[in-house]
Amino acid sequence: MTKAQEYVATVKEAIQRRDPEQTEFQEAVFAVLDSLIPVLDKHPEYIKANLLERMVEPERVIEFRVPWQDDAGNYQVNRGYRVQFNSAIGPYKGGLRFHPSVNLSTVKFLGFEQIFKNSLTGLPIGGGKGGSDFDPKGKSDSEVMRFCQSFMTELARHIGPDLDVPAGDIGVGGREVGYLFGAYKRLRGFENGVLTGKGLTFGGSAARVEATGYGLLYYTQSMLDAHNDSLKGKKIKISGSGNVALYALQKANELGAKVITVSDSDGFIYDPDGIDYSAVKEIKEIERGRIKEYAQKVSTAHYMEGSVWNYDIDYDVALPCATQNEIDQKQAELMVKDHVKYICEGANMPSMPEAIKTYNENNIYYGPAKAANAGGVAVSALEMSQNSERLSWSFDQVNNKLETIMHYIFSKSETAAKEYGVEGNYQAGANIAGFEKVATAMMAQGLV
Known part of the structure; x- marks a missing residue:
């Protein structure tokens, strides 16, 4: 040893x-x-x-109670968290997740991953993460607003434009960010750069909603380019139907691929003719419905309960965009059987360790979440830049910068893997490339 x-x-x-x-x-x-x-x-x-x-070891862990009142007048209590993990290269940056599964272990794992993800973007942002075990699903706008106001009453003490800049994550979309920003403003005054993912009318960035999904496809495109391959004509399985999955679907279609599945927590749809982005967007964003409704609108589609990764059909590219640990070893082995060549992660850590081992042993090229889904935090950092300069960039400007950043992330990972003798292992390459920048900064700053 x-x-x-x-x-x-x-x-x-x-x-x-x-x-x-x-x-x-x-x-x-x-x-x-x-x-x-x-x-x-x-x-x-x-x-x-x-x-x-x-x-x-995180630089700081903040845990607090969040009391709030529901519409029936009952008092409820949830737990809130903010883990400020590493500020060696910039202010803490990372999302807030509102979901019943949130606990300190979850927030710490997400915050640790965020250190490397943020480093890979090449932008000056450190790693952090936060959230609560509050579930916004089924809550009224008024209940969500009261919860966000209570949550921010404590969080506001610990964040700021040059200290810690939260954003959204699972359960925290534009509605929640708006309520959080409004509460912060009442407590601390108008500091535009304190949150990202804001609405376009109060300092938000164009392309932020699309960023993670678009970025995932730009990264995937770079991976295929590196192997003299193309997305054009490829069959893709996507899991999930939230923002990441929706805009990954849109960009995949634009790049000439055919997406054959999307899913939610109940089941998935399979459409051999290719999933219609407009129909999914209408169901999920306008009607706020379930994905099974797609099969009622599109005659070529089939709805099935369970995990999309249990469905046996040949395809080329896997893009898991739902949640952590959604792919186990057996499902990875089914990917091998179905002749999958590439997997790039849109969700945070969706592949279990045994699944990743299966990819590597069977020559499936694997793009880990810290690299492949970094588009969201990249555009969040671009939003911070716009806020600092009191500027607003166009959608095309932001999208072009996003594409450049995602190609850069893949290139850095590929180069690091080659340098350290693990060519083609993009997980190791991403870990090494992300680590080296942070390590150099920490060594330069001494015992901090």
Whole structure:
């Protein structure tokens, strides 16, 4: 065992000893640490400075209660979180997630991933994440507003345009960001850059809604280009039907691919003629319906319950855009059987470790979430720039910058993988490229 391997094992043991119950966090961290061993072999000064243990421990963890009143006049209490993980290259940046599954382990794993994702964009933003176990689903606008106001009453103490800039995530869309921004403004005054994902009338950026889905396709396009391949004519499975999936669908169609599935938590639709973006948008954004309604509108479509990844049909590209840990080993093995060549992640960590191992063992090219879905945070950072300059860029300006950033992310990951002897392993390449920038900054800044 090399000195670097011994050091990584020591850091893993420390994490398990301190937080044995935080399994999501451990899964995210361990996947990164193993891929960094070649870097540590080359840079023993990182071991001497105990850089990894410093990096896996958040700079600050904030946990607070969020009391609010429902429409029936009953008092409710949820938990709120903000993990300010690493500010070596810029202010903390990362979304807020409102979902019953949110706990400290989830927020820490997302925040840790955000460090590397933000670093990969090439923009000056550090890593953070937050949220609550509040579920906005089924709540009235008034209930969501009261919750957001209560949540921000505490969060406002800990954020600011040059300190920590939250954005949206699962359960936090334009409505929630608007309420959060309004509450912050009443408490602290008008600071336009304190939240991103805002409405266009009060400092938001064009293309922010589309950014993660569009960025996913730009990254996927770069991956195929690297293998002298093209998206044109490819059959694609997409999971999910939220913002990421919806705009990935739109961009895939524009680039000449055929998307044959989208899904929600109940089931999925399969359309051999290709999914109609306009029909999905109408169901999900206007009617706020379920995806099974698509089969009632489009005669060539079939609706089935369960996971789209259990559906056995030949296709070329997998784009999981629903949620974490949605693909297990058996489902990955089915991808192999179905002749999938590429998988790029639109959701945060949708593939379980055993699934990723299956991709690698069967020569499926794998684009990890920290690289492939970085389009959202990239445009959030561009929104911060526009706010700082008191400017508003056009949709085309932002979209062109987004495309450039996503091609840059793939290129950096590809180059890092080659440099450290793992060519074609884009997960390791993304981890290494993201880590090196943060590590250099931390070493330069001393014991912080």
